[in-house]
Amino acid sequence: MPRFEPHPSRRPALVTGASSGIGAATATLLAARGHPVALGARRVERCRELAETLAKDGAEVFAHVLDVADSGSVERFVAASAAALGAPEIVVSGAGDVSAERVHELDSAGFAAQLQVHLVGAHRLVSQVVPGMVRNGRGDVVLVSSDVVRAPRPRMGAYVAAKNGLEGMARTMQMELEGTGVRVSIVRPGPTMTGMGMDWDPQTTGEVLEDWVRWGLARHPYFLKPENVAAVIAAVVETPRGTHLTLVEVQPEARSR
Numbered sequence: 001m002p003r004f005e006p007h008p009s010r011r012p013a014l015v016t017g018a019s020s021g022i023g024a025a026t027a028t029l030l031a032a033r034g035h036p037v038a039l040g041a042r043r044v045e046r047c048r049e050l051a052e053t054l055a056k057d058g059a060e061v062f063a064h065v066l067d068v069a070d071s072g073s074v075e076r077f078v079a080a081s082a083a084a085l086g087a088p089e090i091v092v093s094g095a096g097d098v099s100a101e102r103v104h105e106l107d108s109a110g111f112a113a114q115l116q117v118h119l120v121g122a123h124r125l126v127s128q129v130v131p132g133m134v135r136n137g138r139g140d141v142v143l144v145s146s147d148v149v150r151a152p153r154p155r156m157g158a159y160v161a162a163k164n165g166l167e168g169m170a171r172t173m174q175m176e177l178e179g180t181g182v183r184v185s186i187v188r189p190g191p192t193m194t195g196m197g198m199d200w201d202p203q204t205t206g207e208v209l210e211d212w213v214r215w216g217l218a219r220h221p222y223f224l225k226p227e228n229v230a231a232v233i234a235a236v237v238e239t240p241r242g243t244h245l246t247l248v249e250v251q252p253e254a255r256s257r
């Protein structure tokens with residue numbers, strides 16, 4: 001008799017931020033690995049396009065508009081996804097955005113908006129999903145954090161604060177959920193080539209990169225691809241029961257000189 005029931009063969013997954021970058025790559029990989037996947041983001045048409053492509057390859061997928069800054073929107077996304085695919089067994093919280101202001105130049109509404117997405121948004125999601133997982137005695141929650149928690153970067157103060165808060169929430173949940181069968185995991189990517197930061201003007205981007213060099217935060221020029229982070233997220237949620245990957249930091253490998 002195994003100490004833990006193995007994962008069931010069918011594990012519906014919710015992925016937020018699935019219209020771009022790490023979320024889109026994660027939805028794609030989980031679907032390819034046979035998980036039914038619900039894709040959510042504000043640009044729902046992009047989620048629908050990706051879902052159609054995945055469905056052509058035989059995946060069981062569902063797309064629904066989602067704004068993690070709006071509690072009602074999160075409730076509707078979770079309810080519609082559960083109705084379409086069944087109770088979620090996997091949740092990946094990947095929705096997020098970052099602006100490039102210095103803390104003292106950022107107005108407080110803008111500061112709060114970033115916390116709303118990265119921190120309160122993740123809480124909206126887990127508060128909708130985790131109670132059902134606890135009742136089922138199993139589930140995997142991946143909260144996408146950032147290596148800024150270990151090494152803060154200038155011009156990202158609200159983002160750094162939000163990701164620190166997110167990891168604090170995750171660590172608390174890990175204690176609260178110990179023994180329930182629900183695993184909360186932090187995946188902490190380093191620099192990844194996605195849509196994030198692509199809306200900054202060239203001058204801001206240049207200044208941000210100069211700051212990274214100045215503070216020793218750009219030791220080589222290689223970025224992760226979103227698929228690299230997705231592979232780690234899939235490995236975390238597919239880790240056999242009995243093991244809990246609580247924190248995984250993912251960094252781009254440098255090429256030899």
Ligand SMILES: NC(=O)c1ccc[n+]([C@@H]2O[C@H](COP(=O)([O-])OP(=O)(O)OC[C@H]3O[C@@H](n4cnc5c(N)ncnc54)[C@H](OP(=O)(O)O)[C@@H]3O)[C@@H](O)[C@H]2O)c1
Pocket residue numbers: 016017018019020021022023040041042043044066067068069093094095096097117144145146147188189190191192193194195196197226
């Ligand atoms: N790129 C990096 O270097 C890096 C490094 C460490 C951590 N991360 C984290 O990785 C996660 C994914 O970001 P990414 O790099 O893949 O960037 P991305 O390509 O810009 O994707 C971000 C996703 O989040 C969604 N999103 C933003 N605000 C949302 C909201 N209010 N409600 C619902 N969805 C929302 C976006 O969709 P819509 O605009 O359609 O809503 C998009 O699908 C974020 O949590 C980010 O902090 C990224």
